[in-house]
Amino acid sequence: MKKIFTLLLTVSLVSSAFAQYSEKREGYENRNGAPNGYHRDWDGNDRYNKRHYNFSRREMEMQIADINREYENRICRVKDNWFMSPFRKQRIIKELESRRRDEIQAVYAKFNDRRNMSDDCGPVRHW
Numbered sequence: 001m002k003k004i005f006t007l008l009l010t011v012s013l014v015s016s017a018f019a020q021y022s023e024k025r026e027g028y029e030n031r032n033g034a035p036n037g038y039h040r041d042w043d044g045n046d047r048y049n050k051r052h053y054n055f056s057r058r059e060m061e062m063q064i065a066d067i068n069r070e071y072e073n074r075i076c077r078v079k080d081n082w083f084m085s086p087f088r089k090q091r092i093i094k095e096l097e098s099r100r101r102d103e104i105q106a107v108y109a110k111f112n113d114r115r116n117m118s119d120d121c122g123p124v125r126h127w
Helices: 002-018 057-079 086-112
Strands: none
Touching: 057 086
């Protein structure tokens, strides 16, 4: 009788532990603070314009300067490396310059994006 009671108690404890509420279970939709999925068709227009951001020209220029400084240091380290062949140095330098160009283009794209609400970006927008 003791064994049956202990087994029953153990099974009930284990089942109650697995029955606890969890936000990470499959099918749980926590969208915009609605744990039951209410406002599922909400488009995000909440008057605070969370989809927009401010990225000024000064910030853009600072990021580009940081990128240039970082890649110039990397290129100098490659040029100063005595243990690399000249062909390998050229290949690595071209790859670094390509990466730098891609990162700078990404910064320009972020600045020129239509969601950027900075005053010095493109045409004046009056919302």
